[in-house]
Amino acid sequence: RNRELEQLVAERTGEIRRQEVALREVSRRAGMAEVATGVLHNVGNVFNGVNVSVSTIGGMVRRSKALDVQRAVGLLRDHLGDLPGFLTTDERGRQLPGYLIRATDQLVKEREGLLGELENVDSGISHVTQIISAQQSLAGAGGVEEEIDLGALIDETLRLHTQGWAAEGIAVEVEREPLPPVLLDRPQFVQIFVNLLTNARNAVLHPEAADRRILVRLGAVGEPPQARIQVLDTGVGIAPEHLVSIFNYGFTMRPNGRGFGLHSAANASRQMGGALRVESPGLGQGATFTLEIPLTSSTNGKRPK
Known part of the structure; x- marks a missing residue:
């Protein structure tokens, strides 16, 4: 017995693990789809x-x-x-x-x-x-970590994925501090960042959004040092009861949303040895998404332990 x-x-344990793997793959592909959608949108505009x-x-x-x-x-x-x-x-x-x-x-x-x-x-x-x-340059080969100038990568991603936003009345600003190179998987980071940008765009385009401003902030915090990337928006905001569910698979506050993007971004951030969190004072008061990932060591080019 x-x-x-x-x-x-x-x-049962094996089945649960297989489902977890399948779920991660669906989320990963959904995140990649967000990136591709942005590219197709820009090509369509041209x-x-x-x-x-x-x-x-x-x-x-x-x-x-x-x-x-x-x-x-x-x-x-x-x-x-x-x-x-x-x-x-x-x-x-x-x-x-x-x-x-x-x-x-x-x-x-x-x-x-x-x-x-x-x-x-x-x-x-x-x-x-x-x-x-x-x-193609941003995407590269997935699964390979390389030393990246994070500021330059953010600039290039913004240039590629925010074309046409000004015509929608969206103002995008960038604040940055100088950072050493970061050891990361380029496509994985781009996937996270594009999902955060897309989420911010949807938030400020909401009819109840107070304004249409997005701020991208780049700096370093903590010891051992972490690269901190923040995406702040003046959009519709997030109710307190939704903050705990925002990264859950399938959770969305948009009628036509699928709930894949932020879940995928959270998974990818953990795979990079980092963390993704969200803050919002409440509905109508915008939101701040913060991604923190380890900086490379200046001596051996490896992530700090």
Whole structure:
């Protein structure tokens, strides 16, 4: 009987562990999806501008004076045998020089307009290439720790993932202190940071948000030293009873939320040897998410124990 119970307990324990592994993987992928969603949003914004330019180019070509000039040149071609007489005695011929002068001026303007729109298209395509290249650089190979300039990585992530936020009325500010290199998994950190940024954006876009300001603060605290990254928002805030559940799997305060992002970020922070916590005075008073991760040792490039 005892052996049967031991076997049953072992089976249940194994099943729970498998479910935990699966849950962590779902959360990890959800966090990666947040990053990818941000990139696709930025690419989509650029392509909206490209589509406008392409539509403008199409309209300019359809309205072009080129076909009218072609017809005017056809008249000249038809009267090559008596061109002086055609230009002086025929009503169409007398009007033709003035028309060609005006049409030529119009064609020059069309050319300038087309070149301007083509430059917009070229710039848009280059921008998309830069976005993809930057994301590939940020992503890198997961599971590999490297010494990172955390300030530079935060700047690059902000540049890539906050494009278009100003148009939404969101102001993003950065405060920082100089830090030594940090030994971390680059994609894992980017996943955490993007999830915190996305959460802050959703909070300040809430109809009940007091303001639309986000502050990213970078510094060092404690002994042994920790890198502290804070994302503060002036958004809708968090009720006291929700603070204990904010990092739980599936917990969300948004109608269309899935409750994956912050849970994934909390898991990833623990895997990095760090911690993620949240503070909020209450509803309507914003929130502060704080990530603390060990700094590298200046002597051996390893995490402090």
